[in-house]
Amino acid sequence: MRKRNFIILLIALISATTFTYAQSDATAKAILAGVSKKYRSYDVIKADFTYSIKNPQANISESQAGTMYAKSKLNKYNIAIANQQLISDGKVQWTYLKQDNEVQLNEIDNSSTALNPAQIFTIYEKGFKYIYLGETTISGRKYQNIELAPLQTRSFSKIKLRIDKVNKQISNIVVNDKNGNVYTYFIKAFTPNIKVSDAVFSFDAKKYPGVDVVDLR
Incomplete structure (x- = not known):
């Protein structure tokens, strides 16, 4: 169950659409604007x-690795x-177990308040105050x-971002939730403008013999 919660939390952290700089300091605003522009x-x-x-x-200590392709x-x-x-x-959205x-x-909810994993590197753009x-x-x-x-009010209390000053890329995300859990996401490698087929962004059931399809739409 905790493995599933990893990906659920990742989705819950991610915000899309417009900038909201309320109650944020100018230095943080400038840094994050630069990150967004480049991404x-x-x-x-x-x-x-x-x-x-x-x-x-709770005696919990787990770690895993993953790979993401995103066309934000x-x-x-x-x-x-x-x-x-x-x-x-x-x-x-297909969730394959x-x-x-x-x-x-x-x-997919494409409303202005929707949460979307494609925006992992712009999670701060809406609904947060921040400080440098x-x-x-x-x-x-x-x-x-x-x-x-x-x-x-959300399920987490704070998020810390570590941003590479030269590359203007988020390299580390640390999330503290209200249950005492600390989630750390570390970006090991980042490749921009990679060439992939659009088929990467769809699920082909033919490639998974016997797959059980549960349509929740």
Whole structure:
């Protein structure tokens, strides 16, 4: 169940559409605007990432790896982790559960308040206040650190972003939820403007013999 919660939380963190800079400092605003501008200049990106969940009180410590392709302008994505995969063509989302050989279909909500995994690198653009925490140097690279707090009640209390100062890319996301869990997403590799077939953003049931299709639309 916790493995499924990893991907659910990832979706819950991701916001799309317009900028909202209320109650945010000018330095953080300028840094995040630069990150958004660069990310939105790309067509399709590929990101290899690791994520972990820790909760000492509950004796939880797990980590896994995943890969994501995203075409943010069209809300298309393909996210693969250990036992499941999320795929969207911008209209439909397929959630494939590998162990069960089952795929669930849901409609995509493209409203202005929708949450969308294609926007993983612009999660801060709506519904947060944020503050600049300063600069750190790790292995010779400089990073800018920003803390986000949701403007409305959510399942998490705060998010910290570590941003590569030179590349203007998010390299690390740390999420604290209200149950004491700490989720860390680390971007191991980021490839912009990668060339992939549009078939990457759709689910072909023919390639999964015997798959159980559950249409929840």
